[in-house]
Amino acid sequence: MVRTSSASAGIQESSEEKKRVIGYIYPHFPVELVLAHGLVPSLISTNPETQGAFENSLQTFACGYVRNLFSRRVRGELSSLSGLVFPSNTCDSLQNAGDIWRYRFPEDVVFKVTYPVSDYGKASVKFLAEELKILSDRIEREFGVPFSNESFKAAVEMINGFRESLQMIYSARVIMPSIITYHQLMELTRQFLTEPTRESLDEINRHIAGSLGPLSTDIINDFRELKQMMQRMRVEREFDVERDHPRIAMVGGMTDPQLISQVLHELGEGERFSLVIDLLSFGFKCVFSPQIQFDSDPFVEMAKNILSTPKEPTQEGLTNRLIFLRETLVNLKIEGLIILEQSFCDPDEFEAPSLERVAKEESIPVVRLPIDPELSDQERVKLRLQSFLENLLELV
Amino acid sequence: MSEKKEKAYRLLEANNLLNQIMFRYMLEGHSASEEGRLAWLTSGFPVEIPLAMSLGVVYPEQYGAVVGSQKMGPQVCAFAENIGYSPELCSYARSSIGSVLKPEESPLEGLPKPQALLAGNNICGTVMKWYDAVSQLTGAPVFLLDTPPIDDVQGDHHKEYVKAGLERLITFISDHFDVELQDDRLREVADNSTRAIALWTEILQSCKAKPSPLNCADRFLAMAPVVSQRGTEYILEYYETLLKEVRERVSNGLGAIMDEKVRLLWDNIPPWFNIFRFFNSLAKRGVVFPADTYTHAWSGSFDSPDILNAIVSLYSNVYLNKGIDAKIDKMCELIMDYDLDGFVLFSVRSCKRYSLGQMVSKEIVMERTGVPGVIIEGDMVDSRLFNEAQVQTRIDALLEMIV
Missing domain, CATH: 3.40.50.11900 (Rossmann fold)
Structure with a gap:
């Protein structure tokens, strides 16, 4: 899907080892979940060298982070990724970004995790646990790699x-x-x-x-x-x-x-x-x-x-x-x-x-x-x- | 029916009643504040609960519309900007914060002082930050009802989570205002909401007629009570009166504008500072907007044995809380059902939740419906961000494709 080329740009180069890399954006994304599927999680950071290529998808008032992500994708910098996890219920720019991405890059594998904004105690834990289970099931369906307790x-x-x-x-x-x-x-x-x-x-x-x-x-x-x-x-x-x-x-x-x-x-x-x-x-x-x-x-x-x-x-x-x-x-x-x-x-x-x-x-x-x-x-x-x-x- | 021949549009007689109930709403807000039981609410908040618990309510978004329509957006927003809030932020938020800082220099002398701030993030994520900022200035506590966005069908875990939020809301109001929620009172309020929404839905659907009995500006004004006073009994008379007038227009073949030639869909909040000038200037060219995505957002029913479950479902599934797929489906549905010739997407700089995604939506809606669309840019309150000449050029280009 999305191609990345340089570690300095924020993506690891694990394609040589043929391991699938799953990009994530939200700082508190559970990387251990991806590792438990035998995949490699990798934070997708912004790349200061990637200039605007987002204009076909986003208005200029989308946040700088989201604009940079789209520009990186358009310029082919994220191609070593096998999938990308967008956060939902965090901010309005990121909220729509995952949907726009799906339409704009239909060949990409896009996941979504919805995080609670409020702390309702056990209710928030239960909600998020179910969201993570849904993500895990989707990863398994997509790549045929089950969640391993070990x-x-x-x-x-x-x-x-x-x-x-x-x-x-x-x-x-x-x-x-x-x-x-x-x-x-x-x-x-x-x-x-x-x-x-x-x-x-x-x-x-x-x-x-x-x-x-x-x-x-x-x-x-x-x-x-x-x-x-x-x-x-x-x-x-x-x-x-x-x-x-x-x-x-x-x-x-x-x-x-x-x-x-x-x-x-x-x-x-x-x-x-x-x-x-x-x-x-x-x-x-x-x-x-x-x-x-x-x-x-x-x-x-x-x-x-x-x-x-x-x-x-x-x-x-x-x-x-x-x-x-x-x-x-x-x-x-x-x-x-x-x-x-x-x-x-x-x-x-x-x-x-x-x-x-x-x-x-x-x-x-x-x-x-x-x-x-x-x-x-x-x-x-x-x-x-x-x-x-x-x-x-x-x-x- | 009053009809001014020199104008390209018809005025609604029901507007007199609308003015009266909006005046009552304002007085009740002040009275509630003086009695220490006023809550500020976001437009997508389940008002039925605070109303059933005897709180008075006012809506800062609606106040933003007032600031905009009085063309005071730049001035009132600047009060907030002067204490450090970025001009890039939502102009509803900036005007609200600005009016808290300088009520004496704001329309209506600002909103009455709140004792609680009740925010629902089913319309956007900004509301929590905005209400936090107001809380810092007023000392009123914030309660956030978290309704995470839904892609497709609302899962059981989602329903349980939102219901837990509602239960906390009831506790929050009980604790802060020393009141209890009575089931029969909640049922009564919910029934009033259901009736108001049903009347409103019927009014909207009457615009399928040709010519359309209402234009965009008519609906944006007429929606005020269903946004801010749903749950009360006294707004029902207004909507019954409006529905009667609309039906008369339809049966007499009278449109909202004198000479309907082009029927368009409107997407997003309107430019409040320019609302009449914008839509009426298009009316002169025979352009009417029989449908829009914004006023159609207040729909649904609480007709269920378990009102809390009905509230969970209705307020989680509002238009802005769904993904782009649902928004595109809705636009296509309106274009087909209302037999529209094209669509205008207003890209509102203040509203990322509503506006980001419009570039993709435009392509898909055009492809699915075969009608042309255009994106115009601006803001709902801050007129500094609205370039009228540029907007006009784009609208002209759209009309050239249609006519």
Whole structure:
């Protein structure tokens, strides 16, 4: 179906191994379900090098993410995929995208998973578990590969290992950002999201061993405590943090952390300032998804897990997100906040004023950065960030 | 029947009654707010439940239409933009937020202050974010009734989930307003809704006649009570009166416009700031719109032994909560049933749920029905996004294909 050609564009090259690759878009998609069918899940991110080719299918006010996906498909960048899973009930741009895709590219295999927006407890779990079962049945019908409990268990062990390791190193660098640059951390995260294998997990663990091995038990305990708090989306006490450079936080939705980390890297992240926490869908929120359990039916467990992940702007919970942001800013001694707003992204653009208000109430300098996946106005983005950082460096 | 010869269209006498009940609706909203029992609702919310639990209700989307029709969209939206809400966001939301910020500079001095915000995402995902923003400004709590979109048939798991939401809604209202839901009162309200919707459906279907007794602007005004006051008894008299007038028009061969030549389908919300000018200028050229996808969205019945199940089914299956297949089917059905010559898809920048997909829909509907269609672009409230000359050119191109 959809053809991809480069790992840098966000798709793994597993066609050589003849393994079917299923692309996914939603940050909390249960990759373990795909692995349990013996297929390879791969996050379909945006490609900044792919310019507009969506005009035949979408109006210009579709969100930048969706426009970029269509452009990638039209330009033949997704062809190593055997199928693509669209999320339903997340945002209005993505809601219609799957339907439009089916009409525009009828030869493609398109799946859909509907996620609950509200948390009705058991009712939400039951609904989502059934949705995942429907997806699993469709995958089996489409490719003739049944859901395997053994593969599921192996996948869950690997994913839990990934989350445990990445959460540890993420928490560590929130306190001590000199351990690893944000850019490196996001590369490790992306590697796993686009190619969830033992090898990529081993590489993360090697980094952890190298970075945390020499540190004292007291420091490691602090890292662990912060990790536990952040799993609950809370930072309930102040931490003694490294302050070699101004400490910056970033918040937003589905903006690609790698894209922005590259820009920040070029502006001196790790040398002039430290981006210590991101609160983005494909950054913090993917990393801090909880461990998957084996207590009951796999579909119920996957549903419970998805519903326990840090909430997205497309879900209920603005008040809790604002509380978490405030605690993060205050207790982690953040000195500047960058708010990312993807172009024509309703959830990003609706939350931005509330996020900005929190930062201002805490007297923390803030910049709102409209951005599109192609970084079409890269120079302006850099200029705004540069100016924000220079002002910040003068202040602190 | 009043008839102004110099105009290309006929006015409805029932509009006098419409004005009276809309005035009553406004007064009741203010009164409910003063008594601490006012909820703001989205247009697709199951109003029968808050109404049966003695809440007063008002509709911010309808208020957006008022802001638009008074040509104050840019000004009121700007109040929201000035505190950081992007001009790319829904103009209903921006005008609503703007009017909360500066009621004294907004039409009708804004909506009365809410004590609860009840949002149903069966019309779009934006409503939750919009109501969250209003909640931040007013302190009123938000309840979201999640009705996930449906592709085909509503599965049992979907019904159970939405029903769980309804049960939580009842608890939410009970807790916040110290009221109980009485079954007989819910039945009464649901019966009123069913009767209002049935009358409305009959009115819409009368437009199959040639000439069509109603044009688009007529229906967009006349739908107000079925959107905002369904469930009340007093709107039934209005719809009975309107139906009588419409039947008279049909039996006398009188159309909504004087000289009907071309019959078109309208898709989406109208440009409220330009609604009369737009449709009446086309009426002068003999163009009438006997059907549209928007006013047909209020349909169905609660005639079921289990009202909650009926609510689950009706509110989950609304037009905007279904996939593109259902939308295309509906458009084709209307074009065939109402014997239409073409269609106009209004691409509303504010409304992604309604508008994204129109490019594909246009191709498929043309292919299936054999009639031409055109996409015009703009917005429903924010007139800054409406280029009249460009719209006119596209409509002209469509009419050239038909006439």
